[in-house]
Amino acid sequence: MRSSQYLLNKLTALENVTLSMDIANVHQNDKEVRAVELLEKVGLDQDQIHRRILKLSGGQQQRVAIARALSYDPKI
Numbered sequence: 685m686r687s688s689q690y691l692l693n694k695l696t697a698l699e700n701v702t703l704s705m706d707i708a709n710v711h712q713n714d715k716e717v718r719a720v721e722l723l724e725k726v727g728l729d730q731d732q733i734h735r736r737i738l739k740l741s742g743g744q745q746q747r748v749a750i751a752r753a754l755s756y757d758p759k760i
Contacts, residue, residue: 689749691737697723697748698733704752722751 691700701719705712712718723733726747737745 689745689752691745691748691752693737696734696736697728697740697744697751700737700748701752701755705755708756710755710757719751719755722754723748725754726751 692703695703698716698719701722702715705715705719720733728744728747728751732740732744737748740748
């Protein structure tokens with residue numbers, strides 16, 4: 685089963701967000717802290733942040749995808 689948000693299933697929610705920040709060349713001093721803040725902002729708790737994507741519900745996966753998109757600091 686593949687997540688519909690093109691998340692990497694073998695990585696945790698946190699790893700998915702930080703990897704995306706690396707790929708997008710986001711210049712952030714502590715990417716992991718910023719990723720945790722974003723994941724908490726979209727409603728994931730500490731346990732969920734450290735779970736692999738396939739262990740999260742579809743709604744939680746969508747929240748990870750939103751946090752990942754916000755990590756690029758888009759102009760809204």
